[in-house]
Amino acid sequence: MELLSGADMLIRSLQDEGIEYIYGYPGGAALHIYDALFRQDKVKHILVRHEQAAVHMADGYARATGLPGTVLVTSGPGATNTITGIATAFMDSIPMVVLCGQVASTLIGEDAFQETDMIGVSRPVVKHNLSVRHPEEIPEIVRKAYYIASTGRPGPVVIDIPKDMTTPNERYEYIFPKKVKLRSYNPAIRGHAGQIKKAVDMLMAAKRPIIYAGGGVILGKATDQLTELVRMLGYPITNTLMGIGCYPASDKQHIGWLGMHGTYESNMAMHHSDLILCVGARFDDRVTNATEKFCPGARIVHIDIDPASISKTIDADVPIVGPVDAVLKEMLTLVRESKEKPDADAIAAWWKQIEEWRAFHGMRYETSPDVIKPQEVVEALWRLTNGEAFVTSDVGQHQMFAAQYYKFDKPNRWINSGGLGTMGFGLPAAMGVKLSFPDDEVLCITGEGSIQMNIQELSTCNQYNLPVKIINLNNQALGMVKQWQDMNYESRHSQSYMESLPDFVKLAEAYGHVGVRIDRKEDLVPKLKEVLAMKDKLVFVDINVDRFEHVYPMQVARGSMKDMWLSKTERV
Amino acid sequence: MRRIISVLLENEPGALSRVVGLFSQRNYNIETLTVAPTEDETLSRLTVTTTGSDKVIEQITKQLNKLIEVVKLVDLTEGAHIERELMLVKLKATGSQRAEIKRTVDIFRGQIVDVTSSVYTVQLAGNSEKLDGFIQAVGTSGVLEVVRSGVSGIARGEKVLSL
Numbered sequence: 001m002e003l004l005s006g007a008d009m010l011i012r013s014l015q016d017e018g019i020e021y022i023y024g025y026p027g028g029a030a031l032h033i034y035d036a037l038f039r040q041d042k043v044k045h046i047l048v049r050h051e052q053a054a055v056h057m058a059d060g061y062a063r064a065t066g067l068p069g070t071v072l073v074t075s076g077p078g079a080t081n082t083i084t085g086i087a088t089a090f091m092d093s094i095p096m097v098v099l100c101g102q103v104a105s106t107l108i109g110e111d112a113f114q115e116t117d118m119i120g121v122s123r124p125v126v127k128h129n130l131s132v133r134h135p136e137e138i139p140e141i142v143r144k145a146y147y148i149a150s151t152g153r154p155g156p157v158v159i160d161i162p163k164d165m166t167t168p169n170e171r172y173e174y175i176f177p178k179k180v181k182l183r184s185y186n187p188a189i190r191g192h193a194g195q196i197k198k199a200v201d202m203l204m205a206a207k208r209p210i211i212y213a214g215g216g217v218i219l220g221k222a223t224d225q226l227t228e229l230v231r232m233l234g235y236p237i238t239n240t241l242m243g244i245g246c247y248p249a250s251d252k253q254h255i256g257w258l259g260m261h262g263t264y265e266s267n268m269a270m271h272h273s274d275l276i277l278c279v280g281a282r283f284d285d286r287v288t289n290a291t292e293k294f295c296p297g298a299r300i301v302h303i304d305i306d307p308a309s310i311s312k313t314i315d316a317d318v319p320i321v322g323p324v325d326a327v328l329k330e331m332l333t334l335v336r337e338s339k340e341k342p343d344a345d346a347i348a349a350w351w352k353q354i355e356e357w358r359a360f361h362g363m364r365y366e367t368s369p370d371v372i373k374p375q376e377v378v379e380a381l382w383r384l385t386n387g388e389a390f391v392t393s394d395v396g397q398h399q400m401f402a403a404q405y406y407k408f409d410k411p412n413r414w415i416n417s418g419g420l421g422t423m424g425f426g427l428p429a430a431m432g433v434k435l436s437f438p439d440d441e442v443l444c445i446t447g448e449g450s451i452q453m454n455i456q457e458l459s460t461c462n463q464y465n466l467p468v469k470i471i472n473l474n475n476q477a478l479g480m481v482k483q484w485q486d487m488n489y490e491s492r493h494s495q496s497y498m499e500s501l502p503d504f505v506k507l508a509e510a511y512g513h514v515g516v517r518i519d520r521k522e523d524l525v526p527k528l529k530e531v532l533a534m535k536d537k538l539v540f541v542d543i544n545v546d547r548f549e550h551v552y553p554m555q556v557a558r559g560s561m562k563d564m565w566l567s568k569t570e571r572v
Numbered sequence: 573m574r575r576i577i578s579v580l581l582e583n584e585p586g587a588l589s590r591v592v593g594l595f596s597q598r599n600y601n602i603e604t605l606t607v608a609p610t611e612d613e614t615l616s617r618l619t620v621t622t623t624g625s626d627k628v629i630e631q632i633t634k635q636l637n638k639l640i641e642v643v644k645l646v647d648l649t650e651g652a653h654i655e656r657e658l659m660l661v662k663l664k665a666t667g668s669q670r671a672e673i674k675r676t677v678d679i680f681r682g683q684i685v686d687v688t689s690s691v692y693t694v695q696l697a698g699n700s701e702k703l704d705g706f707i708q709a710v711g712t713s714g715v716l717e718v719v720r721s722g723v724s725g726i727a728r729g730e731k732v733l734s735l
Contacts, residue, residue: 119586124597128640131586148640183735184582184643308634311627 004174006135007036007166010099013142015042016176019070021061021435022046022099023054027074028114029101032166037072046435046464049456051078053428055085056454059094060432063415064390066221068095068150069432075101075163076114080121084422086156087125091419092242093219095154097145098122104164105133118160127155132165136172144180152187153306154219187305191322191330199277199301199318200334206275207346208297209235212258215242215418216280216304216324218411223247225328226279232335233342236354238266240281241403244414249407250387255354256363259287260555261400264362264564264572267555269354271295271562278302280324283314284419293560303327362553362566363404372521374398374473374545378405380525381443381471384532389441390415390433394426394450397479400551402445424453430468431461441469441532448474448501448542458511461538469531470540472504475547483550487565488557508540518543574603575629576648576655576725578733579618579636583609587641591618594639600624600632604657604700604722612735615643621723644733652728658695658721659703660685664714665692673710680706691716699723 004012010033014022023046026034037045048054051073058069069089073082079100089096103112119129128148130141138161145157203209217226217239223246230237230253237247238258247254256263258270270276276298281287283302288294291313302309302316303324310319320327365375378401381389387407392415393399399416408414415433417425430444444451451472461468481496505515514537518527524543531539556563556571565571581587588607595602600622607618622632629647636642648655665673670692677684677694680702686693696706700723707715727733 120589123590123593129586182640185640306638308631308638312631315627 002174003171005032005036005166005168005171006132006138006161007032007168009135009138009172009174010142010161010166011036011040011043012174013139013176014070015040016139017142017146019043022070022072023048023057023432024072025051025054025074025078027076027078027101029075029103029163030072030078032163032168033072033099033101033161035168036166045072046460048428048460050454051081052085052424053454053457053460055082055096055098056088056422056425056428057432057435058096059085059089059425060392060415060429061436062089062094062096063429064412064433065436066219066412068097068146068154071096071098073098073100074114075103075118076116078114079116079118083121083125086122086158088417088420088422088425089156090125090127092215092417093154094156095150096156097142097149098156098158100158100160102160102162105162106164108162118158122158125156126158127153129158129160131160132162135165135167135170138165139174139176140180143177144182147180148182148185152185153309188322189326191303191320191327193330195318195320196327196330197334199320200331200338201340202275202299202301202318203233203277203335204338204340204342207343208273208350209233209275209277210269210273211235211237211277211279212239212270212281213237213243213246213279214240214281217243217246220280220305220324222280222325222328223411225325225332229328229332229335232332234347235342236269236351238262238270240287240418241416242418243281244403245408245411248409250409255358257403258561260289261404261551261553264360264553264566265354265357267553267561267564268357270298271560272353273298276300278316279328280304282309282312285313288314289555289561289563290558295561362564365549365552368546370521371546372518372524372543374401374475374549375405377471377473377524377543377545378402378445380528381445382406384525384528385441385443389413389443390430390437392416392426392430392433392442392444394446394453395421395423396447396450396481397475397483397549397551398445398447398450398473400480401473423450426450427454427457427468427470431457431466434466434468435464443469443471445471445473447479448472448476448498448504449478455507458508458513458538458540462512465536467534467536467538470538472540472542473545474501474504474542475545475549476501477547479549480551486550504540504542508538513538513540515540515542573626573629574621574623574649576653576723577620577622577633577636577645578648578725579620579645580610580643580733580735581607581616581618582641582643583614583616584641587616588618590639590641591620591636594635595620595622598631598635600628604720606722606724615735619722619724643735646727646733648725648727651731653725654728655699655723655725656697657700657703657723658697659706660719661694661696661707662716663692663694663710664690664716666690669714673714676706676709680709682706
């Protein structure tokens with residue numbers, strides 16, 4: 001029989017769970033845990049400079065590896081600082097376990113020093129949260145937390161650990177459960193066979209079909225099945241911002257991503273389709289535009305692990321609840337065995353129409369002889385890294401440019417806060433990726449607004465030698481806010497530009513890194529090459545880009561999917 | 573449309589707040605809510621009455637089912653069911669009012685459970701409309717205090733909500 005303190009049980013459970021890295025910040029209520037951490041070397045702790053960054057780091061790790069991330073913080077402000085990160089992970093269904101210290105159970109409710117009701121505060125933004133009421137429960141709670149976080153529709157799970165649950169000299173028997181069973185939690189393991197059959201029949205009969213794939217394909221590790229099905233059918237595929245990489249962007253069947261800033265051809269094809277096969281996406285408002293005008297001629301097959309995502313905003317004709325990989329696998333078998341074949345003439349006519357839309361060229365920008373366009377920076381990076389880098393982003397225009405002009409052929413490489421839209425996400429997420437993929441190129445494409453929301457992490461990068469490349473598309477403004485003000489508020493730029501920006505080169509140097517400024521267009525590619533050649537250095541590249549650029553295409557507010565601005569003057 | 577959703581919930585601290593939080597977080601209505609442990613002490617039974625379009629109700633049941641502590645649920649209004657609500661009401665009862673109130677209580681098959689020289693406390697069970705009807709019949713001017721339990725419900729016939 002092995003006797004351990006609660007703190008040792010916690011760390012031991014993490015070891016038994018196979019956790020390699022945890023990201024965190026110590027404080028009073030977590031000190032027993034930090035002491036247990038000190039006395040072992042299997043679980044490595046990364047000390048951030050702000051708890052929010054710890055969560056984004058864990059998030060970046062989870063998105064790149066497909067494994068749950070782990071965070072450790074103290075009670076009160078330590079815990080509340082994680083909330084934005086947890087909400088970010090929640091909106092994008094990222095598996096994660098956040099361990100929070102708490103004041104001793106005897107003090108809870110007394111407004112003790114650094115006390116916050118973390119169970120209550122986190123409740124709306126977690127998949128689940130658990131409170132430790134006896135030290136002996138710790139191994140089972142840890143096991144449960146990882147199980148819940150990483151199965152079904154994944155999401156963040158918080159564990160609240162009162163300090164007296166980790167007291168060093170109170171020891172209990174350590175038993176790490178092999179399996180956990182929850183009578184009230186049984187995610188679907190396969191789709192309904194009848195519904196899948198119906199869906200395949202509809203696919204075969206469709207004349208203008210389109211496959212609309214989302215982040216669920218990446219989370220559900222179903223990119224191979226999806227790619228095979230799409231190729232077998234020969235139908236066009238579009239994906240959401242979160243689904244980028246679920247199907248190779250360079251493939252001819254891929255017509256770009258869709259929605260507010262999606263390609264002209266994908267939004268047109270969606271609007272005019274007669275069948276939409278939605279795989280692991282959720283018809284959110286940044287995709288559908290006005291729901292009452294959404295794709296009037298389309299019947300909808302919707303595959304999702306989460307029944308609540310089906311018919312939430314857009315009614316599905318054929319709902320299929322199940323893991324996307326298993327459902328797609330069954331569909332593949334049925335398509336292969338089907339006596340019916342796709343209507344070759346109709347599909348050829350459909351492709352002809354799509355190619356016409358594609359030739360119309362929605363994704364374009366005007367270059368200028370002297371000003372650097374943000375889009376060309378992204379295109380240059382894509383070429384220079386052979387499209388193989390991990391790219392994290394923050395939120396705003398730079399995020400859209402990065403998603404539009406960096407073509408991802410692989411999943412788990414495009415890492416952004418799609419659902420919550422969290423500025424400050426990019427740098428810590430890139431750090432989480434770099435730590436686990438030290439030999440890969442990791443770019444953080446950001447803006448001067450977003451990067452300042454977690455810039456203190458440059459210090460963490462120094463401590464752990466995380467040579468990410470920060471590409472700051474500096475337009476001296478909160479670009480997306482400014483764009484909306486240009487379009488909807490007669491260019492009244494209320495609080496959207498930044499005076500007194502820091503000297504980012506000196507700032508990077510002050511943190512022990514390399515800073516590079518690019519002002520002139522002719523320097524762009526040569527300097528980026530130099531930057532990428534500095535393999536073992538974090539380089540902060542501050543690029544002076546066009547201050548007046550807008551992101552296009554942009555769907556017209558309250559319109560249908562096909563209503564778009566293609567430039568400042570062209571509306572279709 | 574008004575619906576009665578009956579939920580078996582893990583009898584654990586915080587489970588109820590998750591249910592209530594879900595309703596406010598997603599902008600759903602709660603008209604009444606009752607909750608108590610069942611004969612199986614690991615489970616609570618919660619009944620919530622709510623209103624919404626079919627689409628909203630479908631989302632409510634799906635979102636409730638997603639809560640880890642929700643073990644099972646049923647929309648009782650989908651089938652034949654019995655619903656009851658308990659009301660305790662204090663009424664001003666002096667002079668000729670006393671006999672009149674007594675008669676009304678009898679008609680509604682209620683009971684006077686406490687008496688003072690000027691006040692009757694009446695207990696009444698039934699569906700919500702019946703309780704509303706009683707208040708109307710005695711007139712709101714005589715009502716000193718009302719406490720209602722919220723709706724509890726159960727399916728008719730052999731259908732049961734259990735593990």
